[in-house]
Amino acid sequence: MNAIKNRTTRAMFAAALGASLFAAQSPAVAQAPWPEKPITMVVPYSAGGPTDVVARMLAIPMGKSLGQTVIVENTVGAGGTIAPGRVAKAAPNGYTILIHHMGMATAPALYKKLNYDPLKDFEYVGQVMDVPMTLLSRKDFPANNFQELLAYVKTHKDKVTLANAGVGAVSQLCGMLLAHQIGVQLTTVPYKGAGPALNDVMGGQVDLLCDQTTQTAPVIKDGNRVKVFGVTTPKRLSSMPNIPTLDEQGLKGFDVKVWHGIYAPKGTPPAVMEKLNSALRAALQDDMVKQRFAELSTEAVPMDKVTPEALRKHLAAETEKWGKVIRAAGVQAD
Numbered sequence: 001m002n003a004i005k006n007r008t009t010r011a012m013f014a015a016a017l018g019a020s021l022f023a024a025q026s027p028a029v030a031q032a033p034w035p036e037k038p039i040t041m042v043v044p045y046s047a048g049g050p051t052d053v054v055a056r057m058l059a060i061p062m063g064k065s066l067g068q069t070v071i072v073e074n075t076v077g078a079g080g081t082i083a084p085g086r087v088a089k090a091a092p093n094g095y096t097i098l099i100h101h102m103g104m105a106t107a108p109a110l111y112k113k114l115n116y117d118p119l120k121d122f123e124y125v126g127q128v129m130d131v132p133m134t135l136l137s138r139k140d141f142p143a144n145n146f147q148e149l150l151a152y153v154k155t156h157k158d159k160v161t162l163a164n165a166g167v168g169a170v171s172q173l174c175g176m177l178l179a180h181q182i183g184v185q186l187t188t189v190p191y192k193g194a195g196p197a198l199n200d201v202m203g204g205q206v207d208l209l210c211d212q213t214t215q216t217a218p219v220i221k222d223g224n225r226v227k228v229f230g231v232t233t234p235k236r237l238s239s240m241p242n243i244p245t246l247d248e249q250g251l252k253g254f255d256v257k258v259w260h261g262i263y264a265p266k267g268t269p270p271a272v273m274e275k276l277n278s279a280l281r282a283a284l285q286d287d288m289v290k291q292r293f294a295e296l297s298t299e300a301v302p303m304d305k306v307t308p309e310a311l312r313k314h315l316a317a318e319t320e321k322w323g324k325v326i327r328a329a330g331v332q333a334d
Contacts, residue, residue, distance in 0.1 A: 034094060034272050038069040041262075042098050044083035046193040047074050049165070050214040054128065054260055055099045057292050061283035066275065079168030081107055081114060084263075088116035092267035094276060097125065101260045103168050105318035109326040110168050119316060125262035125276045126306040127314060128284070131212045131298045133174050133232040133256050135246065138204045139225060146229045146249040153184055162186040163197040163206040170258045171197065173322065174210035174232060176329050181251055202226060212258050213237070213297035232256040239297040259301070259318070261311045273308065281306050 041062075043055045055072045063070040075083040080103045090096035104118045116122075135146075143149040153160050162179075164172035171194060179186050189206050191197040194215045201209045202225045209216075210232070219225050220240065230246040231237055234255050246254045262280060264273060283289055284300040293299050304310065 034275065035066055035068045037095065038071050039063075039066065039094065040071050040073050040096050042083045042087050042096065043072060043074045044076065044080035044098075044100055044103065045074065045165075045169075046076050046195070049194045050131065050170075050212040050258070051099060051101050051260065053214050053296070054131075057289055058099070058128070058280070058283045061286040061289060062279040065279035065282045079103070079107075079110065079166055081111060081116075081168070084118070084122075085115040087263065088121040088265060090265045092123075092265040092269075094264060094268050094272035096265065097276065098122070098263040099128070099260060100263065101131075101170055101258050102173070102318055102322070103170070104261065104263075105315055106168060106173060106322045106326060108319060109323040110331065118319065119312075121266050122263040123266055123268045123273055124308040124311040124315070125264060125273065126280050126308060127301045127311050128260040128262060128280070128306075129293065129298055129300050131214055131258040131260070131296075132237055133170070133210055133212050133258060134216045134220060134243070135174075135178070135208065135210045135229045135232070136201065136216060136220065136226045137208050137229065138201050138206070139227060140204060141207055141227055143229075144227070146244070146246065146251075149229050150182060150250075153182065153186065157184045157186065160186055161189050161207045163189045163191060163201055163209045165194040165197050165211070166190050166192060169194065170256075171209060171211040173325075174256050175208075176331065177254070177256060177325060178210060178246075178251075180325065180329060181254060210256075217295070217297045237297050239294065259314065261315065263311075277306070277308065 041055055041059060043052050045051050052074060059070040059072050075086055084098055084100060087096055087098040107114055107118065143152045162175045164175055167190065175188060194211055197209055198211065198215060200206045220228050228243055230249055231243050232246055232254060234245060234247055236243065236245055264276065281303060284306060
């Protein structure tokens with residue numbers, strides 16, 4: 001009888017010990033290694049556009065670092081506001097992330113209603129790059145330099161057309177700031193994307209366009225398809241040093257760079273955010289990415305900006321800056 005009692009006691013003790021060990025280990029068991037499946041990087045604009053180009057350059061090296069494929073998915077519409085709304089409402093598990101340009105900062109002033117708050121509904125992975133912009137025209141435009149352009153625009157302002165990639169696009173914002181600084185209201189022609197806008201400039205259907213070098217650099221370097229009047233950064237570009245800045249040509253203080261950032265839904269676990277940030281940092285230091293950036297006359301931001309806090313602060317500052325410009329221009333979409 002005692003032997004049976006002892007065996008029963010030992011069995012009960014072993015069961016209790018096993019249960020306690022399982023309870024102690026269950027959080028670790030529940031937290032499976034991340035990522036276990038492909039990650040979707042949502043782009044707010046059409047395939048082939050500037051932001052899409054950046055996303056696809058980063059996807060492969062980021063996927064390599066994470067050990068999973070990063071799938072680029074274009075979710076277009078409503079001036080680039082559908083994609084952020086989708087990501088803001090996605091499960092906060094790191095499998096759905098957003099890459100977006102300065103449109104994250106301009107949307108609150110441009111739109112009466114947004115179904116997301118850029119400053120409250122996201123976690124921040126880090127900044128990516130600053131992309132310069134160029135002001136160009138159709139090849140047969142009458143002006144041959146920026147001063148001639150200013151004179152022509154002021155004389156023929158009702159007839160000069162300025163293309164953009166749609167409401168909220170950076171080409172619209174650049175054009176808006178340009179018109180504001182030269183004091184002339186130009187006739188804007190919105191397109192469904194940067195590609196169609198640039199195609200019509202090259203085809204002579206529209207006069208002017210201000211857009212990112214990720215879109216315009218190959219055409220400019222071709223040398224025979226458009227006229228270039230200046231770059232929008234304070235300093236000339238090392239890749240195209242013969243093109244003067246708008247600032248040095250009299251448009252003092254004109255400085256428009258298209259910054260990009262990567263975001264995740266609010267509540268994404270810190271450990272996942274750290275892995276995403278690490279993958280982004282590795283991608284920006286990848287030799288092939290650096291080479292591709294150089295070909296497009298851009299470069300990654302310094303590594304001290306590739307942080308969640310740097311992106312959060314930059315977004316807040318840019319929201320305030322562009323809010324003033326947009327409200328002064330009286331531009332708002334439904």
